[in-house]
Amino acid sequence: MRLEGESSNSNGTSRPFANGSGVSPLHKAALSNSANGTRRSSVVMNGSSTTNGHSNSGGKQRMSYFGHDREEVTRILIQALTDLGYNGAAGSLSQESGYDLESPTVAAFRNAVLQGEWTEAEELLFGGSTEEGGVSINGPGLVLQPGVDKNVMRFWLRQQKFLELLEQRDTGRALMVLRSELTPLDQDTGKLHFLSSLLMSQSIDDLKAKADWDGAEGASRHQLLSNLSKCISPSVMLPERRLAILLQQVKRNQISNCLYHNTSTSPSLYQDHACQPDHFPRYPSKDLTKHTGEVWQVQFSHDGKRLASCGGDGTVIIYDVESWDVLQSLTNSEGGICSLAWSPDDTMMVTVAMDKDAILWNTLTGNVKVRLPRFGQPVSSVAWAPDGQSFITGCLDKEKNLCQWNIRGELTYDWRRAHRIQDLAVSPDGHFLVAMECETHIYVYNFVTRELEYELDLTTKLASVSISQNSRYLLAHNVAGDARMIDLDTRETVRTFRSGEKAGHFVIRAAYGGANESFVVIGSEDGHVFIWHKETGQLIEKLEAHKGCCNAIAWSPTNPSMFASAGDDHKVRIWTDMADKPFKTFPFSESKFR
Template sequence: MARTFIIDEMVGSRGLIRRDEFVKIITSALYSLGYGKAGALLEEESQIKLHPSSVTSFMQLVLEGKWDDSITILREFGLSPETKKCATFVILEQKYLEHLQSGNTKDALLTLRNEISPLCINTNRVHQLAACLVSHSQIIIPSTETIFVSSRQEILENLQKLLPAEVIVPERRLEQLVEQALDRQRESCVFHNILDSGLSLYIDHRCESHQIPSENIQVLQAHGGEVWYVQFSHNGKYLASAATDRMTLKSGRVCLKHLLAGHNKLVCTVSWSPDDSQLLTCGLEEVVRRWDVQSGKCLHVYENLGTALVSCGWFPDGKGVFCGATDKSICIWYLDGREEECWRGHRTLQTSEMAITNDGKSLLSLCQDSAIVFLDRQAKFERLIEEDQAITSFSLSKDSKFLLVNLANEEIHLWSLEGDFKVICTNKGHKRSRFVVRSCFGGIEQGFIASGSEDSQVYIWHRSTGELLLTLPGHSGAVNCVSWNPCNLHMMASASDDRNVIIWGC
């Protein structure tokens, strides 16, 4: 069956890459990594050969040491005079050294006198080669057949670097391009060291300033009051914001989807269902409402007779919700409102700070001014995460291994929740004196920390080092909350007392 391919000349978002060259680089990488079948299949399917037959013959002649024939083919490549002369010099130098190694000094002398010298390039190198006729000590010459072959492969790689890419794709070209990109990132990136089973691993979090969402790309002005809370959905397609006037739901780039009205008091927190089809909202010391995202309708109201609710969240399987109450209890409900479990006692404060680990087995809640309780639901075991300052808010990482704790003394502590709980990094710089300011993880592998601040700026640190990377001006009031898009890592939202939500991008 015949197939016809239409190949665009240029590819890439900016149209700067020649398709044929791009395919050749990928094919070459497949061959060099040992994936010969995959490389051959790509050549067949794309109908773009890695090398024309003349180049393949040239490469084979070099590996076989047929120097005169390889120079003859080289002259057919249409090279510039300078490139042709340099490539010829590389080939003839190898021819000369192999004559020397085999003890054929007569042919070596003829090659040097009649072929290399007339090229009139690299005079110093020619003098060094001539000296080898007198003393072999001035240059290391391979002494085994195995090294001979390796030396020819090395010569071929040098020729590949010298000749234009349209003639022959340089060996390991894709690896070189990736390494060059990483080198450029190292110039402006902060790399951190992780010790894992005794190995030192360096992870590049691409923290160049142009890759952190630092440009004000949109201002959302749907609210008529201070915006206290903002949160992206898990799929990154929706953004929920809570303010002193109402609750809003936004989508797209970024347009208003719903105004969620129904609470009698201010909305203090929101929580997305695991599949993002529903949303929980908690009124300040009031009730928790469950909403349908598509229709904007309230599906259920959760309330605890005799006490008010102050926080809420979803279980990872989406089959239940949990809420913190003003009587310092934690209640767990099925979606239809039936109570599954209730933890009573000094486990919550009148604050919206609660979280659940990604396996659903443990709950975290602010239980004292300076302590967070870690509740193991299965083992009925409790541990305290204690600070020596008042805790204003906290945020759990996606993998549940780390906890961000915002303190009243204008510090943000990064806790490790593996093994013995401990502070592993301290972030400083943002301002907080009166209000609750929230922080979050974000970026590739959640390698950054972002926080609001009472000086109207957003602060961004490197997670592992605590180094302050950026401060983002744009708001005219205290920034209360930030949320980093979990799917579009180049998007972030910040909520402020100036009644606005700013969308940050790259």
């Protein structure tokens, strides 16, 4: 189809709290036995005094552990054993090694936060509470990370204190905390005004809803402790779930260095990870030849069970993915169907056409549900709202070029912009609507407020746009054969993928795909499919796909070892890994990276 004019903190564990944010059995023992720093836990302490969790092994020289600091490794292991529930083993390791997970002061601070002893918590954190003679009872305070704003930490503690007083319906004391403890810290004025508004809460439930806070008996104190722990030196208070985080970083590094990694299964820790090319969908296994004209768009249903294609013959063909039998053939256009979009539940589909029509279909019966009023110019693109109750159309006309419709066919909003829309995309989280005009500009709207957030001039005529499943990255493909991955929040270009082959004057749809959307895939005017590793930007495959232009590619949302390509040769080609490769040898790959 011609272009107009020329045409986040994964941490490797599912535990919600550990060390900084929760109280494991080992930590409970430490809290009960050394709440005020006067007695030492038999579990994590070893009978002699310590400072900030360091060894009490005297002046003996510490041997390294294969180049790693022995104390760091041991303390991390003690924490990991605790998180795993092996408290006896953790205590034995602490006793035998002479290393403590944390000092009595840290244990007392943890206990003060979790018990709501806010004055004591501040004194332990920053130092204070002197007795006669000027001797500090609680010591000089905990060592903090460089550059930490102590007043921010104080604000967090006092905010929790304020909210808990409101929860207790002690409005008078809460007001005193707001005026005499929070306001002097000179923090965010808007935040202070918001906290002040909470004084008018009608009930405890109203307070929790407005503050997005679950109360003293919920997870709020644990979350507060987790936030505070990030500001404390790790040599004093070990970051939560440290071993799990380190192991996850190892896995991520191995995955990022594995060009063909295409599975959502976590790699084993027992051996170094490497995927083989034969497990990657680089082999053509099936050609679908039901179309009588160029195929412009191809798209899997969200459940991965059906595949729909459309194009110049004015027909949408829906296939069963398991058998590749034709389930539905939807014919209702003389000028060619530009694009299609499955509803989120896959029961409906919108098609938009060159003959200025847009139709809502029942995908189970093949019947027309709604035909929209005829547009003034070809309808170029369509996307569903995440709730499945409305969809957005893009048109090449100067009127009704960007409109939202409900499933009854009623116009619910017209952006009334002058730009003529060639392609569009809605982020899965429903925040962004991205509209691409028929030249070089992209318009990014807040889909909730419908206001324009910003526009980008990418200087080169554009061919398509799409958004990643995590709603963070825009993929903008241009006629020079380049695709730019753009962070929708920062507006910065994260990476550019260059094919070296032009898209010509055609709409060629680029996409993310594979397990965890680890790849970027693009067609070309010369009929090739290019596949890049998304994180490294390295080209890993160049496949000969079609005679003539390769217009669109869709990766199965449920089977990372399958994608489909659509071309001017009237074909939809199915690509799979070696397991589904037919007996015939296809010399299609031009990869140089094996």
